Every structure is written in structure tokens, then in C-alpha cells.
Amino acid sequence: MPPIPPRRAAPALLALLAACAAPAPEAGSAPEAPLPTETAPDGTCWAREHVPAIYEQVTGEVQVVQAEIAEDGTVIRPPVYRRTKVPKLVRPRGEMRFEAPCPAQMTPEFISSVQRALDARGYFHGAITGEMDGATREAVARYQKERGLESAQLSLETAKALGLIAVDLSELEDSGG
Numbered sequence: 634m635p636p637i638p639p640r641r642a643a644p645a646l647l648a649l650l651a652a653c654a655a656p657a658p659e660a661g662s663a664p665e666a667p668l669p670t671e672t673a674p675d676g677t678c679w680a681r682e683h684v685p686a687i688y689e690q691v692t693g694e695v696q697v698v699q700a701e702i703a704e705d706g707t708v709i710r711p712p713v714y715r716r717t718k719v720p721k722l723v724r725p726r727g728e729m730r731f732e733a734p735c736p737a738q739m740t741p742e743f744i745s746s747v748q749r750a751l752d753a754r755g756y757f758h759g760a761i762t763g764e765m766d767g768a769t770r771e772a773v774a775r776y777q778k779e780r781g782l783e784s785a786q787l788s789l790e791t792a793k794a795l796g797l798i799a800v801d802l803s804e805l806e807d808s809g810g
């Protein structure tokens with residue numbers, strides 16, 4: 634492969650970096666199906682959600698011409714840089730965990746109740762199917778995002794807030810509620 638001419642080095646590098654970026658989700662597309670929940674030894678169930686890395690484009694310098702250095706270490710010609718937009722890691726990729734209803738609780742009747750509860754609050758706009766389909770996951774994601782959880786997977790806290798899972802009164806008394 635022939636070397637990239639100096640004038641084309643920066644655009645070629647930027648094209649390479651752009652090719653490495655994850656494609657943006659299409660507008661209106663449903664969130665991905667969630668990862669399976671895990672059951673802890675104490676009987677509670679926990680959801681896992683991948684958290685993607687976030688990159689931001691910032692102004693930086695890209696070397697377009699290498700320095701020319703003599704055998705004795707003397708710099709004959711310094712490197713040439715150009716200011717351009719470069720990616721900067723804002724948040725690394727990771728994984729979050731939160732308590733979720735156990736798979737045995739996720740019956741069609743329960744999911745229908747989730748759909749009706751989200752519909753009553755203006756988040757779900759579809760047929761009550763009893764299936765955790767794309768429209769339901771999207772509604773769950775919008776509801777939870779407003780409450781600080783960016784996930785399309787139903788959390789136990791959300792199910793309790795929607796009135797779908799009984800809340801232990803001692804939990805409310807302990808928290809001053």
C-alpha cells in the first residue's frame with residue numbers, strides 16, 4: 634500500500650476515525666432488546682444494561698507531516714500540525730445493573746398492566762398486547778429516562794412507581810415516607 638501524501642493524511646485519518654464510530658440509531662427505532670436478568674442468591678433479580686462510550690468532537694491538532702531528523706538527532710524540519718476536530722472520550726463504555734422484576738413475574742397479564750399504566754400516563758401509544766415489544770420498551774425507556782434511568786428494561790423501582798408491584802410498608806416508613 635503506497636504511503637498517504639501529506640496533504641491527504643488528515644482527511645484520511647478523519648475518515649478512518651469516522652468509520653470506527655458506531656452508527657447513530659435511526660429516528661423512531663425501538664431500543665434494542667434488553668440483556669437477560671440475573672437471579673441473585675437472595676431471590677432478587679437484576680438487569681444488566683450496556684452503557685455505550687460517549688465521544689465528543691473537540692478541536693485538536695493532527696500531525697500531517699512528520700519531522701525530518703538528521704542521523705545525529707538534529708531536527709532538519711519540524712513536524713507540521715493542523716488544527717481540526719478530533720474525538721475525545723467523555724464517558725467510557727461500561728455496564729449498569731439495577732433491580733428488575735424477575736422473569737416469572739413478566740407474564741402477559743403483567744406486561745399488559747405495564748402497557749396500560751404507561752398509556753394512562755401518556756407514554757405508551759399502541760395496542761395492549763401483553764408483549765414486551767418495541768413500542769413497550771420505547772415507552773418504558775422514555776418514562777425511566779425522565780426519572781434518571783436510561784434503560785428500556787423495566788426496573789423494579791419503576792414497576793413499584795407505576796403501582797404494579799406491592800411496596801413493603803416498612804420500606805416507606807424507613808425512608809421517612
